Amino acid sequence: MRYVEGQLTPDRGWFHPIERRIQQAPGIENERILQMQLLDDGTVTTMYELSGDREVIEFAAEHMPELITYQISPMQDRIITYAHVEANEMLQGLLEIPQKFEVVPDFPIEFVGDGSIRLTTVGDEAQIREAMAAVPDGITVELEKLGDYAPENERLLTRLTDRQREVAQIAVEMGYYDTPRKVTYDDIADEVNVAPGTVGEILRKVESRLLNALLG
Structure with missing residues (x-):
């Protein structure tokens, strides 16, 4: 089993409007995506790890029309947010890739600034390369590492x-x-x-x- 680690950068600075709205909230930072799943109805469930003031996050969430439902839970030095959101074309295109090419994104996925994420994808090497080539337009892909998958190390460091x-x-x-x-x-x-x-x-x-x- 192989893995590839790379950076995905949306040209407009965000993959989904919810991330743009978080970027605009004062003192709030996207840290990681802990889980994300495309549902049969085209909506998406996700768990974000955020840093910042919970009250600011709650205020921002109340003004996000893309949110269907959400829950916010503070945990020590971080805030975990569950969100059920309407998918946009870019996010839906990304989340369809694992099903089409039989690869597995390794969560958590880390935000690395300017709306970019660092993503590790696991599977057969040929399928991983096909999956990376199928990333929707408007996203720049920069591959950084390729090798044998070692989950205990990769998960801990992410x-x-x-x-x-x-x-x-x-x-x-x-x-x-x-x-x-x-x-x-x-x-x-x-x-x-x-x-x-x-x-x-x-x-x-x-x-x-x-x-x-x-x-x-």
């Missing part, structure tokens, strides 16, 4: 944002997790050019997400 992975990697390389510790938040902060408090916040989130994934 729980972290690019910035979280970067800071965690530097912390490991500098010896923050050695016994005894070789560096402090201040040392790491100098390397990544952020405040020490921000380093601590990022590493706590990394530890929380990885431990929840392993033990939760």
Whole structure:
């Protein structure tokens, strides 16, 4: 079984109007798509992971005509939103690809800025390539990795944002997790050019997400 990881970028900056409306909400960020399914009636059920103020998210949801139903649940440092939405042409075209080419998108799917997502697709290599070629017009595809599928590694790392992975990697390389510790938040902060408090916040989130994934 093979996988391909790539970045999909919608030319207009969003795949579905709900994402555009989230982008416009102050202080709210799309983090990941935890699950998404195209239903027989052409509507879509999805679970988004968001960051930001729950009250702002609830206010934005009340003004999204594309929403059929929704639920919002805060969970530690993130907010999980279930949404049943009307599909648009682009989203429907994307969600029909796994059925047509017998490939499997590996959730969660990470947002990487400017409306782009980083997607891992699993299946036969020839079918994966055909699936990538069938991505609807208006979406730029940039393939980044191809190899044998290792779900335990891929799933764990996709729980972290690019910035979280970067800071965690530097912390490991500098010896923050050695016994005894070789560096402090201040040392790491100098390397990544952020405040020490921000380093601590990022590493706590990394530890929380990885431990929840392993033990939760």
